[in-house]
Amino acid sequence: MAKAASASSSAPVGAGKVVVRVLAIVFGAYAASAAVVAAGVAGLILAGVNKSDAFTVCSILGFLLYVGLAIWAAAARRLVPMVGTLLFVTAAGTGIGFLPALIGGA
Amino acid sequence: MGATFRESMGWLHTWSGLVVGLLLFAIFWTGTLCVFDREIDRWMNPSTRLVYAGEPIAIDGLREEAGRLSPRTAPWAIVLPTSRDPALWIGYRGRGGFERTLFDPLTLKPVAPAESWAGTRFFFPFHHTLHLRMWNLGTWLTGLAGVAMMVLCISGVIIHRKIFVDFFTLRRSRQPHRLLLDLHNTTGTLGFVFYFIMSFSGVTILASVYYPSGVWVAFEGGRSGYVRDTYDVFSRPRLNQPGPPLGSLDAMVATAREAWGGLNPGLVRVFHHGDRNSYVEVRPSIEAEVAMRTDPFFFDAATGAVLYRTYIRETSQVQQFLTGLHFAQFRHWTLRWLYFALGLLGCVLIVTGLLFWIESRRKAHAAAGWKGVGFVEGLTVGGTGGMVLATLAFFVANRLLPSGATFMGGARYELEIWVFFAAWVLSFAHGWARRGAAWIDQCWLAAGLCILAVILNAATTGDHVLQAWTDGKLAVAGMDLVLLAGAFAATVTAWRLQHRRQGAASKQFRHHPLEGQSS
Numbered sequence: 001m002a003k004a005a006s007a008s009s010s011a012p013v014g015a016g017k018v019v020v021r022v023l024a025i026v027f028g029a030y031a032a033s034a035a036v037v038a039a040g041v042a043g044l045i046l047a048g049v050n051k052s053d054a055f056t057v058c059s060i061l062g063f064l065l066y067v068g069l070a071i072w073a074a075a076a077r078r079l080v081p082m083v084g085t086l087l088f089v090t091a092a093g094t095g096i097g098f099l100p101a102l103i104g105g106a
Numbered sequence: 107m108g109a110t111f112r113e114s115m116g117w118l119h120t121w122s123g124l125v126v127g128l129l130l131f132a133i134f135w136t137g138t139l140c141v142f143d144r145e146i147d148r149w150m151n152p153s154t155r156l157v158y159a160g161e162p163i164a165i166d167g168l169r170e171e172a173g174r175l176s177p178r179t180a181p182w183a184i185v186l187p188t189s190r191d192p193a194l195w196i197g198y199r200g201r202g203g204f205e206r207t208l209f210d211p212l213t214l215k216p217v218a219p220a221e222s223w224a225g226t227r228f229f230f231p232f233h234h235t236l237h238l239r240m241w242n243l244g245t246w247l248t249g250l251a252g253v254a255m256m257v258l259c260i261s262g263v264i265i266h267r268k269i270f271v272d273f274f275t276l277r278r279s280r281q282p283h284r285l286l287l288d289l290h291n292t293t294g295t296l297g298f299v300f301y302f303i304m305s306f307s308g309v310t311i312l313a314s315v316y317y318p319s320g321v322w323v324a325f326e327g328g329r330s331g332y333v334r335d336t337y338d339v340f341s342r343p344r345l346n347q348p349g350p351p352l353g354s355l356d357a358m359v360a361t362a363r364e365a366w367g368g369l370n371p372g373l374v375r376v377f378h379h380g381d382r383n384s385y386v387e388v389r390p391s392i393e394a395e396v397a398m399r400t401d402p403f404f405f406d407a408a409t410g411a412v413l414y415r416t417y418i419r420e421t422s423q424v425q426q427f428l429t430g431l432h433f434a435q436f437r438h439w440t441l442r443w444l445y446f447a448l449g450l451l452g453c454v455l456i457v458t459g460l461l462f463w464i465e466s467r468r469k470a471h472a473a474a475g476w477k478g479v480g481f482v483e484g485l486t487v488g489g490t491g492g493m494v495l496a497t498l499a500f501f502v503a504n505r506l507l508p509s510g511a512t513f514m515g516g517a518r519y520e521l522e523i524w525v526f527f528a529a530w531v532l533s534f535a536h537g538w539a540r541r542g543a544a545w546i547d548q549c550w551l552a553a554g555l556c557i558l559a560v561i562l563n564a565a566t567t568g569d570h571v572l573q574a575w576t577d578g579k580l581a582v583a584g585m586d587l588v589l590l591a592g593a594f595a596a597t598v599t600a601w602r603l604q605h606r607r608q609g610a611a612s613k614q615f616r617h618h619p620l621e622g623q624s625s
């Protein structure tokens with residue numbers, strides 16, 4: 001598949017880079033969107049929004065974010081900054097999302 | 107991934123389309139069938155071919171029957187009929203798990219059990235679980251396919267400069283890949299809004315499954331906490347003391363109906379029957395409006411006093427609206443047929459996309475000695491044509507298997523499902539063995555199976571199209587007519603494909619001597 005992909009685009013791309021990009025599109029974009037959903041839910045609840053409202057709004061928007069991130073991950077010129085950004089968003093979102101629970105639980 | 111944004115989107119569209127194309131087809135096809143899930147139910151379960159036009163029903167007469175059917179430890183429910191789903195049934199936990207006993211809605215006399223899982227219990231779960239229950243794998247794959255469909259919609263628009271021109275372009279060129287691309291573009295633009303809304307609303311239905319991160323942050327107890335808080339479910343524990351007998355269910359239904367502004371009831375469920383803390387839940391029918399509104403009332407089982415009315419928050423109502431938009435269970439026949447037509451159009455979109463991938467690479471792959479095109483061609487035959495054949499084989503098996511049939515430990519409904527999967531697997535084998543010619547074989551076979559299904563329906567139930575129509579069994583007549591239309595379409599397709607193949611072969615034959623003379 002990588003062979004054919006490079007045949008159809010202008011510049012040849014290594015198979016390893018294609019694999020990394022595909023993983024970033026499928027799993028990286030999902031992980032980042034899931035982390036942002038967690039952060040969004042935590043933020044809205046802190047701001048006094050009802051739990052169900054917070055979750056419903058954030059999860060529905062989360063799918064659109066996933067779609068947007070997947071498209072961006074496919075289009076981004078440079079692989080390393082793209083992967084780095086997705087990882088950073090995932091880490092930051094998870095941190096913000098679960099921090100209140102951790103502090104509250106301790 | 108490419109030099110420009112458009113090239114990247116071209117790469118994304120091509121390869122994600124190839125990888126999830128067959129999965130999307132399976133989901134689109136079964137989804138399209140589910141638009142008429144109740145009608146398929148009527149056709150496959152002849153005992154439920156009843157005519158019900160919304161006459162009021164008194165269910166108090168079923169209280170004793172229901173109490174007798176259900177062991178007292180588990181809740182039981184009376185599901186009220188609609189014109190599309192005319193049998194009233196009592197659902198309860200029996201010895202073999204969840205069971206239902208069917209009744210005629212007018213006489214309230216028992217009706218022979220539905221032996222097939224048909225539309226609502228086979229195609230509908232297949233549509234969102236693919237019958238892969240392990241680790242919820244099918245549900246996650248469906249969700250991924252839904253998101254991929256949105257990505258495909260957006261990238262498809264971006265790689266097109268001339269959306270409005272493509273809308274009116276269908277070149278009947280001799281080059282198959284040109285025609286395929288035109289068809290793909292036309293079906294894509296025609297149904298774009300529908301495909302996007304269906305994939306988006308589809309994934310939002312199971313948002314609490316796909317985004318456990320948000321559920322963990324918000325709710326204690328994970329997903330059950332989400333359901334409890336969001337759907338505001340009322341419950342009270344069993345006291346283990348015998349209570350007074352069950353009060354009038356009809357009176358409870360009347361109270362709820364008045365509060366709903368006259369909506370028909372859909373479900374009456376009794377918890378802890380016979381206990382002093384027994385209570386009754388009454389829900390409206392989902393036929394009346396787009397939103398899949400739950401809005402249940404809870405009554406004390408003995409006195410019929412209102413214990414609780416559920417409050418669904420506005421944001422959750424938005425989600426219920428999206429869900430209802432996707433399920434299309436509301437009463438609107440024009441829209442139902444439109445959903446069906448757009449669903450079929452989506453199937454054409456997916457097939458033409460896959461075929462374009464194949465045709466535009468055929469020469470290059472042959473020249474380079476790659477096997478990719480042949481492999482994908484067989485896969486496409488099995489995944490698309492095979493899905494249609496499997497469906498038709500499922501219908502035919504339903505009319506051929508005798509009532510109560512068992513084989514190798516499988517009940518009748520399981521045998522039908524085995525036939526479905528066997529036909530599907532065989533179609534893949536056939537696709538790889540026959541490649542391009544497989545389309546012609548499968549179209550002929552599909553046409554034959556459609557006709558056979560219609561004949562078998564008439565022979566085994568006596569409800570041929572005219573009879574069913576005059577008896578008011580429009581679901582049965584309609585399904586027969588759709589099968590006949592399918593037979594016609596498959597025959598025309600098979601005939602034209604065969605014609606073109608023969609034409610191409612004879613042209614090749616004529617060309618060779620000419621080329622020899624000129625050189």
